[in-house]
Amino acid sequence: MGNVLAAIGEALIDFIPDRSGCEFDEVTAFAPKVGGAPANVCAAFSKLGGRSRLLTQLGDDPFGHRIMHRLESVGVETDCICLTDKANTALAFVSLAENGDRTFSFYRKPSADMLYSADSVKEEYLDDVFCLHFCSVSIGDFPMKDAHKKAIEIMRRKGGIVSFDPNLRFNLWDSREALKAAVREFIPHSDIVKLSEDELEFITGFDTPEGGAKWLFDQGVQLMLYTLGSKGAYAFTKNIMAFSPAYNVRAVDTTGAGDGFTGAFLYKLNELGAQKTTLSSLPMETLVECLDFSNRFCAVSVTKKGAIASYPDAEEMRSIKL
Numbered sequence: 001m002g003n004v005l006a007a008i009g010e011a012l013i014d015f016i017p018d019r020s021g022c023e024f025d026e027v028t029a030f031a032p033k034v035g036g037a038p039a040n041v042c043a044a045f046s047k048l049g050g051r052s053r054l055l056t057q058l059g060d061d062p063f064g065h066r067i068m069h070r071l072e073s074v075g076v077e078t079d080c081i082c083l084t085d086k087a088n089t090a091l092a093f094v095s096l097a098e099n100g101d102r103t104f105s106f107y108r109k110p111s112a113d114m115l116y117s118a119d120s121v122k123e124e125y126l127d128d129v130f131c132l133h134f135c136s137v138s139i140g141d142f143p144m145k146d147a148h149k150k151a152i153e154i155m156r157r158k159g160g161i162v163s164f165d166p167n168l169r170f171n172l173w174d175s176r177e178a179l180k181a182a183v184r185e186f187i188p189h190s191d192i193v194k195l196s197e198d199e200l201e202f203i204t205g206f207d208t209p210e211g212g213a214k215w216l217f218d219q220g221v222q223l224m225l226y227t228l229g230s231k232g233a234y235a236f237t238k239n240i241m242a243f244s245p246a247y248n249v250r251a252v253d254t255t256g257a258g259d260g261f262t263g264a265f266l267y268k269l270n271e272l273g274a275q276k277t278t279l280s281s282l283p284m285e286t287l288v289e290c291l292d293f294s295n296r297f298c299a300v301s302v303t304k305k306g307a308i309a310s311y312p313d314a315e316e317m318r319s320i321k322l
Contacts, residue, residue: 001160001275002128004077005045005266008055008121008151009038009138010113011071011081012090013063014255016306020096024105027095032063033255033306034070035092036113037135037167040256043308044263044297046075048317050270053077055125055151057116057144059089064112074308080125087112096253106172110142118146126154130270131161131192133262137169139182152189161276164190165262168199176202187219191279194225194262209234210241222279227261229254233295235287237280244291247299247322256307257298263311264297265290296322 015030034043042052054076058064060083067089068078090111095103108114116138126132132155138144155162166183173179183203187193193216195203204212213224213236226234232245268290274282297312299322304310312320 001130001158003051003270004129005042005050005052005131005133005270006055006126006129006151007038007042007052007133008148009036009134009144010090010111011036011039011054011056011058011067012092012108012111012113013066014307015091015093016253016255017095020253021098022095024095024103030093032066033309034067035256035307036090037137037165037259038133039067039071039076040259040307041133041263041266042076043071043074044260044311045267047311047313048264048267049314050267051075051077053080053125055080055116055121055147057082057084057112057120059083059087059112060085061089063089063091070308082116082120084112084115087115094255104169104171106169113138114140114142114144116147117143118150121147121150121154123154126151126158126160129155129158129160130275131163131266133163133165133266135165135167136179136183137167137172139186140173148186152186156189159276161192161279162190163192163194163262163266165194165258166199166203167258168202187216187221190221191276192223192225193221194227194258196258197226197228200226209236223282225262225265227258233261233291235291237282237287239281240284240287242284242287242291244288244295246295249299249303249322251302253305253310254302255305256310257302259307260301260311261294261298264294268293296320
């Protein structure tokens with residue numbers, strides 16, 4: 001196995017509002033920022049000094065070209081990205097509450113990423129990859145779902161880690177039941193699953209992280225990450241519960257914070273030499289080190305606007321005082 005992080009799924013333009021703490025129709029201007037959870041995870045990983053690549057499709061339009069250029073500027077490999085004239089690049093308009101929390105309005109009916117097919121996923125894309133990461137936005141009933149299945153099958157055959165952050169976006173699905181069914185279909189094929197506080201019970205049926213973790217382990221998952229924003233983050237294996245408190249900062253914009261957490265966690269996990277065969281037996285100190293690194297990364301990120309633009313690089317992580 002190699003040391004590259006690959007992610008499959010959507011890359012889009014997040015339109016960030018010029019003011020927070022107001023209703024959507026009160027926003028007077030939006031600034032375009034490159035986003036999409038899989039793209040964000042790759043960007044976080046690369047800004048820290050790792051190698052990453054994104055498997056997706058963009059519209060052959062100004063927004064698609066903007067995404068390509070931005071990802072390349074932070075070191076994400078774009079050789080596996082397709083361009084199409086059959087659909088436009090996805091857009092998401094964001095509104096921000098006073099505490100930095102977001103609501104989204106998506107424009108993707110369909111977008112180019114949704115039409116990325118299994119035929120576009122080549123075996124060699126995953127030859128030097130230690131981990132494949134994906135989310136739930138792109139596992140609806142359209143071609144990209146089959147692309148995910150093919151990529152995951154290749155990754156599992158090669159013995160690499162499969163990481164899944166459901167990253168639930170209810171307004172993109174016809175029903176909550178369809179979303180839950182899709183997430184639960186992919187969980188048994190995942191080694192790492194990251195859940196936020198408001199996703200735990202919906203996905204696992206349990207209202208405690210211990211109960212949710214056991215349910216995931218019964219599905220074959222080896223490591224559960226459980227994030228609680230300003231209250232810190234946990235990592236669960238069958239034998240260990242590790243915790244790291246969050247850093248006390250004033251959140252300006254939480255867009256991409258969870259993705260940054262994931263990218264930072266996977267970066268540190270790779271740096272420490274973790275593999276699929278060792279995930280379930282990682283020692284407490286390794287898990288705490290990964291969690292603390294990820295929390296530091298997020299603490300820097302949420303004090304700035306946007307996702308990728310807010311992510312610290314390795315030098316900033318070394319020098320930051322929190």
